[in-house]
Amino acid sequence: MKIAAVSLFPDMFDALTEFGVSGRAIKSGTVDFAVFNPRDYTQDKHQSVDGRPYGGGPGMVMMVAPLQRAVADARRWMTGCRVKVIYLSPQGRALHQSAVQEFAHCEGIILIAGRYEGIDERFIALEVDEEWSIGDYVLSGGELAAMALADATIRLIPGSLGHNESAQQDSFSSGLLDCPHYTRPECVSGQRVPEVLLSGDHQRIRRWRLRQSLLRTQLRRPDLLAVLPFEEERQAELDDVRKELSDDD
Numbered sequence: 001m002k003i004a005a006v007s008l009f010p011d012m013f014d015a016l017t018e019f020g021v022s023g024r025a026i027k028s029g030t031v032d033f034a035v036f037n038p039r040d041y042t043q044d045k046h047q048s049v050d051g052r053p054y055g056g057g058p059g060m061v062m063m064v065a066p067l068q069r070a071v072a073d074a075r076r077w078m079t080g081c082r083v084k085v086i087y088l089s090p091q092g093r094a095l096h097q098s099a100v101q102e103f104a105h106c107e108g109i110i111l112i113a114g115r116y117e118g119i120d121e122r123f124i125a126l127e128v129d130e131e132w133s134i135g136d137y138v139l140s141g142g143e144l145a146a147m148a149l150a151d152a153t154i155r156l157i158p159g160s161l162g163h164n165e166s167a168q169q170d171s172f173s174s175g176l177l178d179c180p181h182y183t184r185p186e187c188v189s190g191q192r193v194p195e196v197l198l199s200g201d202h203q204r205i206r207r208w209r210l211r212q213s214l215l216r217t218q219l220r221r222p223d224l225l226a227v228l229p230f231e232e233e234r235q236a237e238l239d240d241v242r243k244e245l246s247d248d249d
């Protein structure tokens with residue numbers, strides 16, 4: 001897969017290319033990654049990438065032409081790929097794991113990271129396929145959002161994760177929050193590891209983890225449980241968790 005970012009701050013993407021799972025996938029060639037800086041596609045003496053908003057008001061708006069030439073170069077860099085152009089913006093749909101799973105099947109993705117107040121609407125109309133937000137809080141630009149999307153996508157590409165970090169076991173692909181985890185030592189400040197995890201009874205451990213996941217999801221993210229009916233074991237366990245919680249109050 002090829003991923004291109006269009007950004008005025010290309011060095012920010014070192015966080016993606018230099019570290020961890022995404023860094024390894026890019027260094028090994030499992031993912032090809034490049035950044036295209038609109039500044040490099042200006043044609044005036046001052047290398048302008050922004051202008052004052054028509055109609056007045058505060059802040060500046062990113063101009064169409066440098067962005068368009070940067071995207072054209074990104075498209076050439078991924079010639080032959082079916083490409084999706086994604087604009088990260090507070091006006092986008094809220095990103096979720098099932099959208100990320102679809103991005104992982106793309107041959108090429110171009111991520112547009114904005115700065116200033118935003119980008120000229122005509123660029124969106126002409127070049128952008130999808131607009132996504134990473135949540136309802138204010139960032140100072142699109143780069144961190146583009147990296148969040150790229151990181152979440154890259155780790156789903158076959159060959160990015162090792163044997164011990166299967167994407168199948170992810171909290172959000174199961175639709176539930178993760179269970180609690182423990183490692184050495186057995187006792188920390190008087191807090192012991194739950195006895196079941198020391199029992200060696202793998203069936204009991206699996207059931208306990210499922211129950212903890214359901215309990216946490218019911219308490220912290222009940223919205224996640226509102227979607228689909230579960231398979232039999234899960235639904236029975238969830239009904240039981242709910243009964244126990246309602247007995248408490």
Ligand code: 9D3
Binds near residue numbers: 089133143
């Ligand atoms: C304070 C400026 N706001 C005026 C009402 C608009 C605004 C413009 C640009 C707010 C944030 C940004 C920069 N943010 C992004 O580019 C962005 C973002 C975000 O801020 N939150 C969640 N997801 C995303 S994706 C891109």
